[in-house]
Amino acid sequence: MKQAATQKIYIIDNEPEICWMVKNVLSEKGFDVHTAFSGERGLEMAESVQPDLILLDLQLPDIEGLEMLQRIKERFNKLPVIILSAVDAVNVAVRAMKMGAYDYLSKPLNVNKLCVTLGNALKTSRLINEVDNLKRQITDQASSPLVWSCPQMQKVMGIVNNIAPYDVAVLIRGESGTGKELIAQHIHSHSSRSGRPMISVDCGALPETLVESELFGYERGAFTGANKDKPGRFESAQGGTLFLDEIGNLPLNTQVKLLRVLEERRFQRLGSRREIDIDVRLITAVNTDLETAMQTGMFREDLFHRLNEFAVYMPPLRKRSEEIDLLAGHFLDLFNRQFNRSIKGFSPEALWLMRRYSWPGNVRELINVIKRAAVLTAGDTIESACFPPEILEQTAEKEESITTVYSEPRRVIQPLRKVCQEATRKIEHEAISRALEQTRWNKVKTARLLKINYKTLFNKIKELGI
Ligand SMILES: Nc1ncnc2c1ncn2[C@@H]1O[C@H](COP(=O)(O)OP(=O)(O)OP(=O)(O)O)[C@@H](O)[C@H]1O
Numbered sequence: 001m002k003q004a005a006t007q008k009i010y011i012i013d014n015e016p017e018i019c020w021m022v023k024n025v026l027s028e029k030g031f032d033v034h035t036a037f038s039g040e041r042g043l044e045m046a047e048s049v050q051p052d053l054i055l056l057d058l059q060l061p062d063i064e065g066l067e068m069l070q071r072i073k074e075r076f077n078k079l080p081v082i083i084l085s086a087v088d089a090v091n092v093a094v095r096a097m098k099m100g101a102y103d104y105l106s107k108p109l110n111v112n113k114l115c116v117t118l119g120n121a122l123k124t125s126r127l128i129n130e131v132d133n134l135k136r137q138i139t140d141q142a143s144s145p146l147v148w149s150c151p152q153m154q155k156v157m158g159i160v161n162n163i164a165p166y167d168v169a170v171l172i173r174g175e176s177g178t179g180k181e182l183i184a185q186h187i188h189s190h191s192s193r194s195g196r197p198m199i200s201v202d203c204g205a206l207p208e209t210l211v212e213s214e215l216f217g218y219e220r221g222a223f224t225g226a227n228k229d230k231p232g233r234f235e236s237a238q239g240g241t242l243f244l245d246e247i248g249n250l251p252l253n254t255q256v257k258l259l260r261v262l263e264e265r266r267f268q269r270l271g272s273r274r275e276i277d278i279d280v281r282l283i284t285a286v287n288t289d290l291e292t293a294m295q296t297g298m299f300r301e302d303l304f305h306r307l308n309e310f311a312v313y314m315p316p317l318r319k320r321s322e323e324i325d326l327l328a329g330h331f332l333d334l335f336n337r338q339f340n341r342s343i344k345g346f347s348p349e350a351l352w353l354m355r356r357y358s359w360p361g362n363v364r365e366l367i368n369v370i371k372r373a374a375v376l377t378a379g380d381t382i383e384s385a386c387f388p389p390e391i392l393e394q395t396a397e398k399e400e401s402i403t404t405v406y407s408e409p410r411r412v413i414q415p416l417r418k419v420c421q422e423a424t425r426k427i428e429h430e431a432i433s434r435a436l437e438q439t440r441w442n443k444v445k446t447a448r449l450l451k452i453n454y455k456t457l458f459n460k461i462k463e464l465g466i
């Protein structure tokens with residue numbers, strides 16, 4: 001998070017003495033001060049400086065004052081701009097305020113007045129940002145695309161909400177389709193960077209030759225075909241978050257470069273020597289086994305530790321069967337709206353099949369199944385007949401045989417009593433589920449088959465979440 005002490009002030013003024021004087025005064029007060037002596041240079045550097053406030057002289061040699069202000073406002077809509085104007089240009093300064101400048105100061109500058117105006121402008125800007133963030137959080141919560149209820153996801157959300165406001169690198173791990181990108185968006189929208197963009201790059205989808213130019217951008221002439229300057233994703237994400245998906249696919253050369261950039265907090269576009277400071281929070285995701293990749297030399301250990309300041313593990317959907325009903329209902333609502341249908345829900349058998357299916361494609365697969373069923377269902381309830389064969393033909397053996405490349409690295413040793421309880425629970429779950437399947441959910445017949453009374457069966461079904 002940005003601290004008040006490191007707030008950046010950007011002076012754009014063609015008089016070096018003024019820049020020098022203001023820089024001295026403000027640096028002493030703990031501001032990080034940057035200067036530019038022309039309009040073009042001022043605009044060129046603004047993206048990499050990412051200032052918190054601009055002091056803008058209206059009499060620049062190359063760009064007319066109000067046009068300059070308009071170009072700044074187009075790029076940094078919310079940034080406070082204080083106009084520095086010669087006494088005979090007060091009319092123009094007033095017009096500048098109508099265009100969104102915060103205030104104007106006449107030259108020669110009164111240092112006390114400069115400090116007071118600057119302090120007020122920064123305070124107002126901070127309050128506006130806070131209000132915007134709060135408004136966004138309220139709408140986010142009301143229309144959050146994330147749905148969860150099970151204890152595993154509650155744990156994940158607890159961690160995620162705790163770390164979201166802090167500028168720490170987060171590595172999100174989990175199988176494909178478990179919601180890694182959605183979690184990255186949640187972290188970004190609950191951070192102080194939410195007013196700036198989150199830029200996503202799928203490292204797995206980019207050919208090796210393109211990765212670096214995508215990430216770091218290039219200058220005209222850097223390579224054949226580079227006929228104009230192009231900013232990379234790091235620059236587009238300035239002030240915000242860069243989400244690197246499938247980080248395990250990053251070529252080794254690029255891993256070295258990425259590590260250096262993260263350590264130095266600056267980089268150069270390909271073909272350029274100009275250093276650009278970065279102010280980007282990095283979130284990465286991976287659905288492969290990075291530990292093996294490190295052992296085989298395919299992933300750098302130093303980079304892993306740099307990215308893994310906080311790890312978040314997304315549980316696979318088969319371990320979240322308690323929340324299948326909720327998720328299925330959520331997506332059914334979505335497709336009811338999308339297809340203008342009014343399907344009310346699922347038959348008990350359909351729900352049961354969904355809860356025990358192994359969902360190798362996780363939430364993404366569930367979405368497809370519900371979409372398909374919403375299209376095929378004629379009545380107002382989704383029946384199991386609308387499900388694809390892999391769900392109808394699943395067997396307990398298949399469920400057991402699912403292995404995964406994703407696993408939490410540490411195995412926790414449990415007390416023996418707990419291990420036995422869990423094993424019993426699993427066996428009971430399996431036996432009751434099979435019997436229910438056989439009797440097509442006739443509970444009287446199931447109780448008879450299992451030689452237990454109806455009440456016990458009823459309680460077990462509830463307790464085991466069948
Ligand atoms: N808890 C959730 N609530 C609502 N929608 C979800 C949830 N989890 C995932 N989704 C949806 O499931 C789909 C897959 O999620 P996402 O793309 O975030 O997964 P991923 O882990 O990044 O997958 P991949 O590894 O294939 O990139 C998206 O449409 C996402 O909106």
Ligand SMILES: [Mg+2]
Nearest residue numbers: 180181245285
């Ligand atoms: Mg993804």
